[in-house]
Amino acid sequence: xxxxxxxxxxxxxxxxxxxxxxxxxxxxxxxxxxxxxxxxxxxxxxxxxxxxxxxxxxxxxxxxxxxxxxxxxxxxxxxxxxxxxxxxxxxxxxxxxxxxxxxxxxxxxxxxxxxxxxxxxxxxxxxxxxxxxxxxxxxxxxx
Numbered sequence: 001x002x003x004x005x006x007x008x009x010x011x012x013x014x015x016x017x018x019x020x021x022x023x024x025x026x027x028x029x030x031x032x033x034x035x036x037x038x039x040x041x042x043x044x045x046x047x048x049x050x051x052x053x054x055x056x057x058x059x060x061x062x063x064x065x066x067x068x069x070x071x072x073x074x075x076x077x078x079x080x081x082x083x084x085x086x087x088x089x090x091x092x093x094x095x096x097x098x099x100x101x102x103x104x105x106x107x108x109x110x111x112x113x114x115x116x117x118x119x120x121x122x123x124x125x126x127x128x129x130x131x132x133x134x135x136x137x138x139x140x141x142x143x
Contacts, residue, residue, distance in 0.1 A: 001138060002100065003100055003137045004132060005104065005119070006131070007132070008035055008064060008125075008128070009108060009112070009126065009129055010024070010028070010032075010057040011025075011028030011032040012027045012031060020055075024055075024056050024060060028059075031060075036065060039103075046101050049072065049073075049075065050077060050080070050091060051077070051080065052080035052081045058076050058105075060128065061074045061103065070103070082107050083106055085110045088104060088114045089118070093141045094140070097139055097140065099140075108125060109124070118143075120133070
């Protein structure tokens with residue numbers, strides 16, 4: 001089965017002493033919407049959306065997914081907050097088999113490392129930047 005993975009770094013966030021609670025800045029909100037619109041223009045709508053539970057990542061996921069035409073529930077996972085590339089990959093392995101595509105929203109440096117290793121992306125993901133790949137997989141666990 002053809003499966004598509006899109007890795008999206010959260011949008012630009014406001015400064016705050018508590019890193020986890022940082023909210024998206026106005027520029028970050030606009031960047032998230034632009035990313036979702038770019039995905040929609042490319043003809044892609046996610047079947048499953050998974051995000052770090054950090055507010056900036058969750059808001060990015062919700063805005064980008066809606067702009068891409070997704071109307072389902074965004075799944076928030078606290079394990080994706082500052083997750084390593086291996087932890088992000090493990091989260092992808094848990095995507096429901098019925099989903100042919102997934103949008104994963106998380107943080108650097110783990111997300112950029114995964115984008116490099118999985119998608120061949122050659123630089124660190126900037127805020128609200130994404131990398132995608134299509135793979136032939138019978139099951140997400142094959143990742």
